[in-house]
Amino acid sequence: MAVYSNNPSCLISLFVTFFILSTHTLFSSCNASESEVETEDETPFTYLEGTGKGPRKWGQINPHWQVCDKGKLQSPIDLLDQRVQVIRNLGKLKRDYNPAPATVKNRGHDVTVRWKEDAGKIIINGTDFKLLQCHWHSPSEHTFNGTRYNLEFHVIHLSSNGTIAVIGITYKYGRPDPFLAKLLSHISSIGKEEKDIGIVNPGDIKFGSRKYYRYIGSLTVPPCTEGVIWTIVKKVRTVSREQVRALRDVVHDGFEANARPTQQLEGRPILLYNPGIKGGSK
Numbered sequence: 249m250a251v252y253s254n255n256p257s258c259l260i261s262l263f264v265t266f267f268i269l270s271t272h273t274l275f276s277s278c279n280a281s282e283s284e285v286e287t288e289d290e291t292p293f294t295y296l297e298g299t300g301k302g303p304r305k306w307g308q309i310n311p312h313w314q315v316c317d318k319g320k321l322q323s324p325i326d327l328l329d330q331r332v333q334v335i336r337n338l339g340k341l342k343r344d345y346n347p348a349p350a351t352v353k354n355r356g357h358d359v360t361v362r363w364k365e366d367a368g369k370i371i372i373n374g375t376d377f378k379l380l381q382c383h384w385h386s387p388s389e390h391t392f393n394g395t396r397y398n399l400e401f402h403v404i405h406l407s408s409n410g411t412i413a414v415i416g417i418t419y420k421y422g423r424p425d426p427f428l429a430k431l432l433s434h435i436s437s438i439g440k441e442e443k444d445i446g447i448v449n450p451g452d453i454k455f456g457s458r459k460y461y462r463y464i465g466s467l468t469v470p471p472c473t474e475g476v477i478w479t480i481v482k483k484v485r486t487v488s489r490e491q492v493r494a495l496r497d498v499v500h501d502g503f504e505a506n507a508r509p510t511q512q513l514e515g516r517p518i519l520l521y522n523p524g525i526k527g528g529s530k
């Protein structure tokens with residue numbers, strides 16, 4: 249299994265990629281297989297520090313997970329206003345999704361909806377990232393100025409050269425989320441096996457804002473693979489308590505809370521796309 253941080257030239261190219269993200273199209277040729285994005289069923293890690301397999305120990309559980317400890321591009325992070333650079337020409341996030349057959353699966357540490365056929369893509373600086381799957385974390389993993397919200401939704405995409413791009417959407421308690429509402433009966437009746445749930449339209453995923461944060465990070469579960477292009481929608485949306493409870497009820501004991509603590513920024517820039525602001529600085 250390729251882990252980005254084991255390859256220095258790969259890491260350098262990721263930094264280069266990051267600094268030119270707003271102007272050019274260039275992505276590293278680092279390889280990440282879909283299996284890295286699809287974490288296995290077995291979950292020998294936990295979110296409870298007292299178990300010896302909690303987030304602080306992830307890097308020691310498996311030699312392929314060392315980057316969880318040693319990496320400098322780890323996620324999630326706190327999105328602190330003072331650290332953010334407002335960039336107007338980062339570009340609108342282009343989504344080109346279409347309805348496709350999907351399955352729902354209880355991975356133990358989360359509930360995942362996976363598209364079995366082509367469900368479309370997002371386009372970042374001219375590069376296509378194919379939609380693979382989506383899943384939820386509660387409470388949220390990314391925080392805004394230290395504030396953690398009730399839920400975070402991750403939509404996972406992969407480019408043809410193996411770069412992962414994740415869209416993150418955060419929620420606080422309030423009105424139900426319409427995308428989750430359509431899936432809730434399937435989630436509540438989830439069994440051990442992956443289950444076909446018919447056509448799911450990713451176009452139903454609502455952002456509610458064009459503003460987003462962009463930074464380079466990692467997967468937030470082992471193997472903590474780095475080089476992930478993160479897009480965090482700035483607007484905090486709403487989800488009902490019942491919806492969050494349904495997600496928490498089906499995962500395994502000890503995974504009711506499945507949010508990794510925030511990681512050090514390590515000097516990484518955080519960009520904010522704000523089409524309403526003129527100029528390139530805050």
Ligand SMILES: [Zn+2]
Binds near residue numbers: 383384385402
């Ligand atoms: Zn996730």
